[in-house]
Amino acid sequence: MISHLYPASTPSLNLNFKSSRVVDPRISCTRNSTATYVDPVSGLLKTAAANEARVDEDGLLFEEAKTNIFEYSSLQNTSYLSATGTAPTYNYAVAPDGTTTAALLPAGNNQVNKTFYLTATQTFSVWVKSAVVGVHGTSKISLSKGQGTPEASTQFTTTDTWQRISVTRNSTGSNTGLYFQIGQWANQDGPTQDILFWGLQIEENQLTSYIPTNGSQSQRLAELVQITGTNFTSWYNQSQGTMVLKCLQKNQGSTFNIHNGSNNRIASAYGAYYYSVVSNGTAVSQQGGTTKPLNQVFKFATSNKQDDHVLWLNGTEAARLTSGNMPVGTTTFNFFTNHGNADPVRGFVERMTFYPTRVSDDALTILTK
Amino acid sequence: MITKNLRFPDLETWETLAKELDLYINYPIPSENEGEEPVLVDDWQWIFQSNTHAIDNIGTIWNDDAVWNEETGELITPPTPMAGYHVNYKCNELPASLTSYEVTPQNPYRKFAGDP
Numbered sequence: 208m209i210s211h212l213y214p215a216s217t218p219s220l221n222l223n224f225k226s227s228r229v230v231d232p233r234i235s236c237t238r239n240s241t242a243t244y245v246d247p248v249s250g251l252l253k254t255a256a257a258n259e260a261r262v263d264e265d266g267l268l269f270e271e272a273k274t275n276i277f278e279y280s281s282l283q284n285t286s287y288l289s290a291t292g293t294a295p296t297y298n299y300a301v302a303p304d305g306t307t308t309a310a311l312l313p314a315g316n317n318q319v320n321k322t323f324y325l326t327a328t329q330t331f332s333v334w335v336k337s338a339v340v341g342v343h344g345t346s347k348i349s350l351s352k353g354q355g356t357p358e359a360s361t362q363f364t365t366t367d368t369w370q371r372i373s374v375t376r377n378s379t380g381s382n383t384g385l386y387f388q389i390g391q392w393a394n395q396d397g398p399t400q401d402i403l404f405w406g407l408q409i410e411e412n413q414l415t416s417y418i419p420t421n422g423s424q425s426q427r428l429a430e431l432v433q434i435t436g437t438n439f440t441s442w443y444n445q446s447q448g449t450m451v452l453k454c455l456q457k458n459q460g461s462t463f464n465i466h467n468g469s470n471n472r473i474a475s476a477y478g479a480y481y482y483s484v485v486s487n488g489t490a491v492s493q494q495g496g497t498t499k500p501l502n503q504v505f506k507f508a509t510s511n512k513q514d515d516h517v518l519w520l521n522g523t524e525a526a527r528l529t530s531g532n533m534p535v536g537t538t539t540f541n542f543f544t545n546h547g548n549a550d551p552v553r554g555f556v557e558r559m560t561f562y563p564t565r566v567s568d569d570a571l572t573i574l575t576k
Numbered sequence: 577m578i579t580k581n582l583r584f585p586d587l588e589t590w591e592t593l594a595k596e597l598d599l600y601i602n603y604p605i606p607s608e609n610e611g612e613e614p615v616l617v618d619d620w621q622w623i624f625q626s627n628t629h630a631i632d633n634i635g636t637i638w639n640d641d642a643v644w645n646e647e648t649g650e651l652i653t654p655p656t657p658m659a660g661y662h663v664n665y666k667c668n669e670l671p672a673s674l675t676s677y678e679v680t681p682q683n684p685y686r687k688f689a690g691d692p
Contacts, residue, residue: 237625237626237627238625239577239625239666239688239692240630240688240689240690241690242689254690256690257690272624274632274686281610308676319603322644324638324654352648352649353644353645353647353648354647354651355647355648356642375642383643384644384651418689422683423686423687424681424683424685424686424687425686425687425688425689426632426664426686426687426688426689427589427688427689428624428630428632428688428689429625431625435614477679483606490606490614492606492614494610519593524690545603550621553609
């Protein structure tokens with residue numbers, strides 16, 4: 208029987224983004240641009256308004272600022288892409304966003320392509336689907352320096368539903384031609400059946416959510432997601448408490464930051480630091496230890512009271528500070544950014560729970576397993 | 577909010593103005609020298625957005641005039657840069673210190689998602 212190990216106190220905050228599929232109204236979001244997400248109910252691509260947090264099938268979604276340099280992402284300009292073989296048919300079918308803007312690339316030694324002048328690691332992505340129900344085609348998307356042998360490719364087979372595929376080419380170290388293509392190269396890998404494509408995106412580094420463009424590059428800003436003011440103080444206990452998160456990060460950085468905007472905070476990471484507690488400018492911290500896993504869901508908890516601060520990761524102790532006062536007058540919980548609202552982490556939070564007590568170490572093991 | 581297209585002579589000019597506007601701020605962080613007690617050290621960070629502004633530091637914009645070998649991808653003639661350091665700045669009202677740097681391109685090189 209392990210039930211006696213559970214915290215004796217009742218959570219004062221318990222938000223399950225993944226199962227509820229809604230953003231709690233106490234959560235505020237600052238993102239001065241629109242952003243897209245796949246609606247977990249309808250499966251359609253939706254657009255979140257500026258300052259609207261996003262919840263997809265994984266939970267509360269976070270991304271850094273990214274720019275789509277492909278200037279006509281939904282193929283509004285039919286002469287923007289070059290083509291070899293039989294040209295695509297534009298505005299042919301219904302796209303993931305519900306508009307009739309998806310293009311048809313016919314079966315055969317056909318392809319579309321374009322060249323950009325770029326440096327840095329780049330990811331090219333596109334949505335694809337079978338043009339005829341039940342008739343699935345195989346082809347490739349590729350990135351290369353020129354029209355020579357592709358340096359990076361992703362083979363795909365279409366289905367009856369839209370899927371987003373991507374390919375990444377590592378930095379060349381200097382600006383050069385980035386040539387992307389969908390379809391055949393050297394009379395190989397052209398679509399084996401008619402396929403639909405839509406929603407082209409080229410962005411630096413790794414794949415993020417779709418960013419629509421129409422005639423220019425477009426930047427989606429990062430989201431700064433917080434619980435602040437009375438929406439924070441109504442459930443937070445300044446003298447002791449335990450925050451438990453179930454989340455996934457795609458890059459290292461702050462998982463959370465409980466702070467007052469300046470010199471009082473509890474933070475999970477800051478640069479190489481793993482765990483720090485700052486009270487009126489006096490810091491206690493521990494660096495090193497177990498690195499948070501990337502690209503897999505993990506459970507994470509901080510439990511704090513005066514001279515007793517611990518961090519738990521996936522059922523085991525990750526850090527322990529045996530001195531240090533509690534931060535004073537904290538007002539804000541930051542998701543996935545530091546106390547300066549910078550260095551946003553890409554990922555999602557499935558669930559967050561706050562107990563207004565320093566729970567036992569045994570309870571932390573259970574809560575984070 | 578509205579988006580203003582700004583062009584500065586160089587990055588340094590923009591950084592100086594941004595510091596004065598609290599858009600580029602020093603957030604001291606604990607040092608990370610293993611085995612040493614942490615001390616706070618300078619860490620300048622861009623405040624890319626708030627409830628009243630957003631910044632996209634575009635930097636150099638290149639003209640579409642590069643020439644490369646289409647077979648090999650080797651660059652024959654690099655594109656020519658447009659003058660200045662380019663920034664998109666979204667705000668309710670452009671601060672007075674930035675007004676002289678505003679430009680009004682017919683077809684902006686980059687927009688914020690959702691901007692008309």
